[in-house]
Amino acid sequence: MSDLQLVPGNSLLTATPEEGRQLAVKLARLIIKLTQPDDEKRRQQRAIYADNPMMLISIGQTVAAEFATIAAANNYWRDQPQAH
Template identity: 70%
Template sequence: MEPVTLIPNNSLLTATPEEGRQLAIKMARLIIKTTQPDAQVRETLRGVYASDAMMLIAIGQTVATEFSTIAAANNYWHDVRP
């Protein structure tokens, strides 16, 4: 199994909240890839969770947790509000 980089570019710092949200999604996907390294198994499982509301909610919660970590690392984008 090839190593997976769980934090792309080894940094949680992003320029904007949108970039932070994209990073959170990428990190959530990477943890799934690490947990289930077999691509064929992951592909098969997509059909299972795609029609299970509770699993989809769990995915959303995982992304939200990652985003919370990223936001904190970015000082909530240095408290700059548009």
């Protein structure tokens, strides 16, 4: 397999939900990078995603799935003070 690191920091643990969400986005993007390693092609594809409503929704489903795992790993950051 490629030398690309697929889990930044090699950990699912983050200090906050916000950082967990950002990690979810990164995990999703790194799988795309693994499958399409060409930086210029990925740049062009991002422009396609951004203008395609169905792709935007599908990206949201991917991030939701990654985030579910990260949130469970962090026990949903329950020790934080409630903010909502």
